[in-house]
Amino acid sequence: MTISDKTSLAPLDRAAPVAASADEFTTLDALESESIHIFREVAGEFERPVILFSGGKDSTLLLHLALKAFWPAPLPFSLLHVDTGHNLPEIIKFRDEIVERHNLRLHVAKVEDYLADGRLTERPDGIRNPLQTIPLLDGITENRFDAVFGGARRDEERARAKERIFSLRNAFGQWDPKRQRPELWNLYNGRHAPGEHVRVFPLSNWTELDVWRYIARESVLLAPLYYAHEREVYERDGMWMTSGPWGGPREGETVETRMVRYRTVGDGSTTGAVLSEAVDNEAVLAEVAASRLTERGATRGDDRVSEAAMEDRKREGYF
């Protein structure tokens, strides 16, 4: 765990405040207000909430909204990162910069620790995403977190389309889609028994396009990986992978320098980049709006495993 010793409250990560107008209230304003409402409900009802922070765009947006919800007070939550050990170095650097800039508390649960002492075993395919579940659940239990914010959106996948905004998980961290609490009006029920916790998804009603529009509008500072840059990559299954300790290039795969950007950030062994010339928010927004592939379909190998890969992982306790 890292605790920064900075005491001043840092401003939000953006170029200039956006002028708020009473007359114009758009979809993005409505989504922002709803997310802020959700953050404040959790702060009012739970003892020990935590934000899952991976350094990716959704969790960066989550943090941006959380900072807005409690401004000018400091964020009343800490952050939790499950580090697979296969993260791209730029992401860890960005994570640490954000933590320092906003004077946040960061907890890190490391898959490497579990591999080192034998609690987990490396999979034959070298993919570490499935190995995150146990360190995540241990991290929640050890810190007695009772509300865990995640950046998941319902538009990402059919199983996620069924997820509640407040989603009760049992002591095993499991999601049971057949026994969900009905969620009505904007009244959220956060009651839970000791040992259980509630996953909270403030971005539930955002789409990928909403996220990018909002990031552009608010000039949210993202990890540079999201913008086109020259990178040494090799092609695998139609994705452009970065070399790293997760393996690759294999025989027959050649490393070359390409202009690429990432649409999602995850485990280095399964997340690939896309060829792109989009170097700023406007260009990325145009590219996302024109894309005929979902972000996960384009760049996440783990969702291709089976028709119900996401549902199965959620049932196990992962997001």
Added chain:
Amino acid sequence: MTASNAGLAPAAPDLLRIATAGSVDDGKSTLVGRLLFDTKSVLADQIDAVTKASVDRGMDTPDLSLLVDGLRAEREQGITIDVAYRYFATPNRSFVLADTPGHVQYTRNTVSGASTAQLVILLVDARTGVVAQTRRHAAVMALLGVPRLVLAVNKIDLVDDAAEVFAQISAEFNQVTAALGYRPEQVQEIPVSALHGDNVAIRSENTPYYDGPTLIEHLETVPNTIDRTPVGLRFPVQYVIRPRTPEYLDYRGYAGLIAAGRVSVGDEIVVQPSGIRSRIAKIDTADGELQTAHTGRSVTLLLTDDVDVSRGDLIASVADAPEPAQEFSATVCWLAEKALRPGARLLLKHGTKTTQVIISSLDALFDEQNLAVSDAPESVELNQIGRISMMTAEPIAADDYQTDRESGSFLIIDPQGGNTLGAGLIGDALAPLHLSEAVAV
């Protein structure tokens, strides 16, 4: 029937929250799949996945319903189990769609999906027309104050004298909705074929007798607010913001989302239940101060006086503030297998306040079969709707649900297990049904 400005964030004109309802085999999943497909909200890899799954099941064309029925059990059984949320957009509007399962006995799901909807699409099969389930769903929508209804007369391509069938179904539906209190401009009937896409996004040449909008055109242009006498400010206090930093040493802001009405700097307000009065000194957001803020916006209010306000309190306009009370009559939609009985000690969540509640008596039951109100029941069972009297441990400042959806709604929660047991509406939401012999099955 007066219907409130619906949903959590109704003020954004480019956002419409909708829900679907209908019986099991009327093609609801196909219509939702069609809406997603025709608005290009489905991307190539999702279509590929559905095409592949359809081929695996031995079908020769992609089954659009597979776009929405995503859980293992749903695919196994070919049914929709629970409410799912879908997103699509046109150049003019974004849509959040609550896709509810078709089994009508599950009022629970219909209520969940419709609680935030500004418009509900009711589906009927052109071959069967308005059935008992259609009337029940319409009655539940009226009860919940859903401001707008669309009747999608599906499979219109499968009937011979389509013009006459459509006219007859429309007339029958209008009779039902009028009896429930809907005005003609709140209701739109559209002949569609979800399978072929007629009148969904593209105007059909097969329906020359219909000169109204396509479904998408209607969804894009229908007003998402409704003319009614607005209530004044309703601001449930969520959280007190006290930075205690050198820069903001004396800052004390009351954070929340404006549930109803509007607030301006200088307004006189009353804090309920204490009744203390003060004025708005400042309306703060992380983006700067506002002079005025409307329904649906999350803001932080600062008052001119140093008064005692905490989470669970309601800041309201002085002119029409609801009086705090501890005894209420209410309508509940029961959502749990454990039945509701008189004398039950439960929890009630209204706005940001959670308090104990005792159910004093069960006063009436909504008879779904006859769309009437029957005598006091011994219990209210799963999926039933009843009128109750109740007493809360702490005073609550609530509006009648018919006056305002946000400040008139509450949850009933199990103090032991913590589950949500019931959805509550302050006041007698069943009242219009006393007059509704015309809608009886």
